[in-house]
Amino acid sequence: MKRSPLVKSFGLTALAVGSVLAASVNVAGAAAASPLVGAMQRDLGLTAEQAGTRMAEEAAAASIAPAAQAAAGSAFGGAWYDAASGKLVVGVTDAAQAAAVEATGADTALVAHTQSALDATKTAIDTLAGPAAPRQVTGWYVDEQANSVVVTVLPGAQAADVQGFLGQARAAGPVQVEEVTSAPRLFAGDVVGGDAYYINDAARCSVGFSVEGGFVSAGHCGNAGDSVTAPDGSAMGSFEGSSFPGNDYSHVTTNSSWTPSPTVDGYGNGDVTVTGHTAAAVGSSVCRSGSTTGWHCGTIQATNQTVNYAEGTVSGLTKTNACAEPGDSGGSWVSGSQAQGVTSGGSGDCTSGGTTYFQPVNEILSAYGLTLVTG
Numbered sequence: 001m002k003r004s005p006l007v008k009s010f011g012l013t014a015l016a017v018g019s020v021l022a023a024s025v026n027v028a029g030a031a032a033a034s035p036l037v038g039a040m041q042r043d044l045g046l047t048a049e050q051a052g053t054r055m056a057e058e059a060a061a062a063s064i065a066p067a068a069q070a071a072a073g074s075a076f077g078g079a080w081y082d083a084a085s086g087k088l089v090v091g092v093t094d095a096a097q098a099a100a101v102e103a104t105g106a107d108t109a110l111v112a113h114t115q116s117a118l119d120a121t122k123t124a125i126d127t128l129a130g131p132a133a134p135r136q137v138t139g140w141y142v143d144e145q146a147n148s149v150v151v152t153v154l155p156g157a158q159a160a161d162v163q164g165f166l167g168q169a170r171a172a173g174p175v176q177v178e179e180v181t182s183a184p185r186l187f188a189g190d191v192v193g194g195d196a197y198y199i200n201d202a203a204r205c206s207v208g209f210s211v212e213g214g215f216v217s218a219g220h221c222g223n224a225g226d227s228v229t230a231p232d233g234s235a236m237g238s239f240e241g242s243s244f245p246g247n248d249y250s251h252v253t254t255n256s257s258w259t260p261s262p263t264v265d266g267y268g269n270g271d272v273t274v275t276g277h278t279a280a281a282v283g284s285s286v287c288r289s290g291s292t293t294g295w296h297c298g299t300i301q302a303t304n305q306t307v308n309y310a311e312g313t314v315s316g317l318t319k320t321n322a323c324a325e326p327g328d329s330g331g332s333w334v335s336g337s338q339a340q341g342v343t344s345g346g347s348g349d350c351t352s353g354g355t356t357y358f359q360p361v362n363e364i365l366s367a368y369g370l371t372l373v374t375g
Contacts, residue, residue: 036334038269039297040287043287043322057086061081062284068090071097071104072092072097075096076115078115078144082283083283089109090109117173118148119304122142122149124172124173128168129306129313131312132308134157136154137165138152138154139305140152142304145282149169150177150302151169153166184345185345185346185347186345187326187346187356196231197230200227201227201229203221205222206332207331208330208341209264209332209342214237214252215252216249216250218330218342219248219359220311220329221242221250221329221330222250224240225239228254234257237252237258238253245313247315251368262275262375274372275375277338280335280340284300285300286300287322288320291331298321299320303319307357314357316363317358318341322356323353323356324356329343330343333361342359344356344358345357
């Protein structure tokens with residue numbers, strides 16, 4: 001039996017959240033031996049003990065997030081994990097709701113705008129942009145901690161079309177404009193070898209997560225009907241579905257020679273067994289695995305970001321400060337043992353550092369009616 005490409009899936013999944021303090025303590029103990037710890041030490045500047053503690057805190061934050069949001073009610077102004085306090089922070093627009101939120105175990109911060117108002121502003125900008133925004137506009141997202149929608153642009157973006165776009169964006173609601181050093185690009189790559197999968201014997205991408213009957217990956221990696229082969233040239237299957245631009249996800253069905261597995265390749269750091277797909281909060285640590293650069297970690301900086309690639313606009317992505325490079329596209333993101341998403345693209349590299357976006361796995365599972373393989 002061949003080893004499944006899913007066994008070689010290259011993943012960064014979102015961090016699982018413990019439901020009680022006792023469970024969090026258990027997570028911390030397990031984290032000390034986790035294959036993510038080494039990468040978190042390197043990329044986040046943590047000791048092994050600090051990495052384990054952080055994973056436990058993030059798990060606790062994720063577990064109380066639904067109750068905390070419910071307690072905030074219509075005054076909910078977003079939520080994020082605060083590394084300094086080790087707790088979930090919930091923004092509220094009405095101070096009268098703070099006590100109810102804090103009763104769930106979260107801290108609170110008084111903010112001016114509700115999450116629904118920020119989401120509506122971002123949706124209005126999505127509509128304004130259509131399939132593509134001006135090239136010097138690189139993306140936009142809701143920044144919960146800043147309580148604003150952030151639109152990112154390249155340095156010196158003063159062209160009339162850019163200024164017109166920004167003027168309309170500001171008219172839609174609370175908007176901040178920030179400069180970024182480079183434009184995002186897709187992380188598909190040429191055939192260069194390594195553990196990966198190949199599309200039509202031409203391009204290389206990374207496997208995301210095993211699902212019943214196949215795996216999920218990035219949409220820009222291939223189109224429905226494209227063939228998929230393993231690094232040794234053996235047939236794996238074909239793309240059953242693909243969505244790009246607009247989204248960036250795909251579903252590959254595999255033949256009977258391949259057995260889907262809950263394992264994500266740790267590239268020498270120890271493999272990870274995926275146990276679920278609970279989404280991690282903004283501010284949480286997250287790690288990814290890809291066929292070009294292996295394991296790298298960072299933190300979740302924003303969710304539901306729209307990214308303006310040269311090939312088209314993609315909405316609903318999660319922004320991180322973990323690095324990636326061409327060929328890492330489609331690879332898995334994990335937080336603890338929880339699957340988070342598949343690599344889309346970004347800017348920078350793993351020498352100087354960069355920004356990377358992933359397509360949340362829960363949206364992919366829902367879109368295709370798939371079942372994640374877990375251990």
